[in-house]
Amino acid sequence: MSPLRFCEWLSQTAFSTWLREAPYPFPVLLMIHVVTIALFGSMVVMGNLRVLGWAMRSVPVSEVIVQFRPWKWTAFVLLFVTGILIAASDPMEYYGNIMFWISNAVLVLAGINALIFYRGAYRTVASWDQADATPDGATRWAQISLILWILLIFAGRAIAFF
Amino acid sequence: MILDVLQGIPEALPKNPIARWESVFPVVESLHICGFTLLVGAVLILDFRMLGIFLRRQPVSQLAKDLSRWILAGLAIQLITGPYLFSGDPREYLQVTAFRMKMVFFALALIYHFTVIHKAAAPAADDAPLGWRRPAALLSLGLWLCVVVSGLWIGNL
Numbered sequence: 001m002s003p004l005r006f007c008e009w010l011s012q013t014a015f016s017t018w019l020r021e022a023p024y025p026f027p028v029l030l031m032i033h034v035v036t037i038a039l040f041g042s043m044v045v046m047g048n049l050r051v052l053g054w055a056m057r058s059v060p061v062s063e064v065i066v067q068f069r070p071w072k073w074t075a076f077v078l079l080f081v082t083g084i085l086i087a088a089s090d091p092m093e094y095y096g097n098i099m100f101w102i103s104n105a106v107l108v109l110a111g112i113n114a115l116i117f118y119r120g121a122y123r124t125v126a127s128w129d130q131a132d133a134t135p136d137g138a139t140r141w142a143q144i145s146l147i148l149w150i151l152l153i154f155a156g157r158a159i160a161f162f
Numbered sequence: 163m164i165l166d167v168l169q170g171i172p173e174a175l176p177k178n179p180i181a182r183w184e185s186v187f188p189v190v191e192s193l194h195i196c197g198f199t200l201l202v203g204a205v206l207i208l209d210f211r212m213l214g215i216f217l218r219r220q221p222v223s224q225l226a227k228d229l230s231r232w233i234l235a236g237l238a239i240q241l242i243t244g245p246y247l248f249s250g251d252p253r254e255y256l257q258v259t260a261f262r263m264k265m266v267f268f269a270l271a272l273i274y275h276f277t278v279i280h281k282a283a284a285p286a287a288d289d290a291p292l293g294w295r296r297p298a299a300l301l302s303l304g305l306w307l308c309v310v311v312s313g314l315w316i317g318n319l
Contacts, residue, residue, distance in 0.1 A: 027315075030314065031311060031314055034310065034314055035307065035310055035311070037195075037199070038198070038199065038202050038203065038206065038310060039206065041199035041203055042199060042202065042203025042204065042206045042207060043203075043207075045199055045200065045203055046203060046204065046207055046229075046232070049232070055228060055229070055231075055232055056225065056228040056229065057228065058220065058224050058225075058228060059217060059220050059225070059228075063217065063219070063220075064217075067216040067217055068216070071210075071216070150196060153192050153195050153196055153199070154189070154192040157188050157191060157192045157195060158188055158192075160188075161185075161188045
């Protein structure tokens with residue numbers, strides 16, 4: 001089944017119709033999605049700002065990262081599930097929406113960026129944990145991460161505009 | 163008086179870009195979401211600390227001091243982008259219940275933050291158990307949640 005056919009099939013299911021047409025599901029999903037962005041975004045942004053040495057310098061980098069981690073994951077799972085349900089409410093609309101695909105691409109890039117950071121620069125965190133200045137290798141990924149998340153906000157908001 | 167001035171914005175600013183071009187609104191709104199992430203994000207981290215959820219080894223006052231500049235930066239972005247979004251269609255916004263509620267919650271949340279939370283994060287309280295600061299932080303979270311939800315609802319009505 002092609003992706004387009006899948007979207008056509010999905011949009012005709014009773015579940016998708018219910019998500020789309022019942023008065024409550026969509027606003028509730030959107031509400032949870034955006035409130036969770038606040039939770040997730042705060043941890044991601046403040047975590048990045050800590051790696052850059054711009055915020056919470058009195059807290060060791062690894063402590064910020066380790067303590068935020070369960071909350072980031074919880075928020076991410078919530079974002080992922082509500083995001084999929086929002087997309088399932090009107091698959092044909094999102095399938096044809098360029099901003100939807102750009103948002104998803106930026107999200108994947110942010111994920112890859114995080115993976116590179118944790119597999120690379122973060123492994124030596126013990127040596128720069130308390131320092132004001134973070135090694136260039138680590139700050140680069142934090143900068144890219146911040147830029148990607150800002151891009152994601154713009155692209156995500158633009159989904160509704162296109 | 164204030165309402166008259168606000169409602170007169172479209173006449174006072176006939177060339178206001180946000181009222182003229184459709185594409186300005188989502189861009190400014192995206193900046194508004196960035197500012198919101200910074201402001202509410204930093205507040206949320208402080209509230210979570212006061213609830214004893216994380217960063218427990220960190221003195222509350224130290225964390226509050228570290229976060230305050232980000233709270234102020236986020237607030238500055240919101241105080242610029244928010245009124246500008248409003249200036250695009252003041253009469254419409256003033257009629258929307260969710261908008262009025264958001265303004266009330268926003269005022270309450272700010273007053274609460276700079277009085278109660280400010281006091282809760284004072285260095286003198288660092289060595290004492292969290293005690294009353296837990297419910298105080300919970301109320302702060304609740305107030306900011308109301309700001310976010312009513313803000314979202316503006317676009318939904």
